Amino acid sequence: MTDDHSKIRELEHRNFRNDDFWKEIPGWSAVTRGEFADHKWQMKHSIRKVEQVRKILGSRLAEKDFNDILEGQKITPMNIRITPYIFALIDWENPLDDPLRKQFLPMASQFLPDHPMYLADSLSEDDDSPVPMLTHRYPDKVLFLPTTICPVYCSYCTRSRIIGGSTETIEKETYGANQKKWDDVFEYLLQHPMIEDVVISGGDAFMLTPAQIRYIGENLLKIPHIRRIRLATKGIAIFPQKILTDDAWFDAVKHIHKFGKAFGKQVVIHTHFSCSREITKWSQMAMDKIFQAGIIVRNQAVLQNGVNNHVDEMVLLTRQVGFLNIQPYYVYMHDMVPGCEHFRTTLREGVELEKAVRGTTAGFNTPTFVCDLPGGGGKRHVASYEYYDEENGISVWKAPHVKPGELFTYFDPIGKLSPEAQQRWGDEKIRKAMIDEAIKKAR
């Protein structure tokens, strides 16, 4: 790396935006830094309805873009909720191509028909659920979903079937934290001594109250065989002001971290930065506070078309989160869930991105690219498939320690295949024969 341009690019991951960017939003031009920093202000002014988008942006939003967003609400399985922080980071001069707008505010024009093999519960979490709100798939690890709400709703959410309230396209059974059922989860864990690891997700741990965090944390950590708990939250990425100004919430997290430490147990945070544009000086300040409290944070990103499926972007994201003392842990292939075909990439893209990112920084700061297998096979390294028919976009996998003897299939998005392959997918008989053939070759 000898020329100046390369040197600047090498250090790009250390430059964090620190201007009053929200003042470019007409409705917030008079909002002070102090107000913007306040978690209560952020929650109160979160965008919950399309009409608010027009009100806050005024003439900055073209009528055609507004209508596109409005129509998007008739297709997406997710409600709208966007923090002012993320909303103000969107490039409103070009919302169509903006990676943040794509993730949180769907436009009808971007949607593609769902893949014929998609499933609402693509990962079969409900099938592997012994009691409500719990998925027990791996021998020593469980997924606990104590709430169904989040500080933002991501258009690509893998749990769109349950998260964030009903929409025009889908009825959802529950909303919020259903505390009555938590004790059944603790009882199940108590009765299963092989379980050591609990992921507390949802929904998002940012939406649990301090009392709920203490209650869940203490009850889990008191179970003798539980060794590790992870709080899963996208919050650091989309709402860093909460870490900085909601002292009661952060004190509760510090409390269970200390509580766990006293028992020799780990309490960590798993967060969810998916692209470099989500990262600003606010993220750095929040992470400094978490790091100083001694809490480990890991990152799980989702590979998304037009958001982060480019080598430069993925390298920048990886180096940025590493610089913030967040360990890049996973990059997921997008799950095959409804309303997400436009976000998905081919498996080949995942494999090539993994190759390109590896070696750009230290190994422990390099994410593993995985495919969470449809049907409940669990997470597998992207290059560990048994067979991959790239022409027709069919990969076949095994998960020997999760579901011995079973084969699993993952499918590339049809829109990225050749016109001939797309035609084959249009014929149900040919489609079945292609899948059978791939499975046969994998055996």
Ligand code: SF4
């Ligand atoms: S924060 Fe997580 S659970 Fe909530 S909508 Fe986004 S992806 Fe889904």
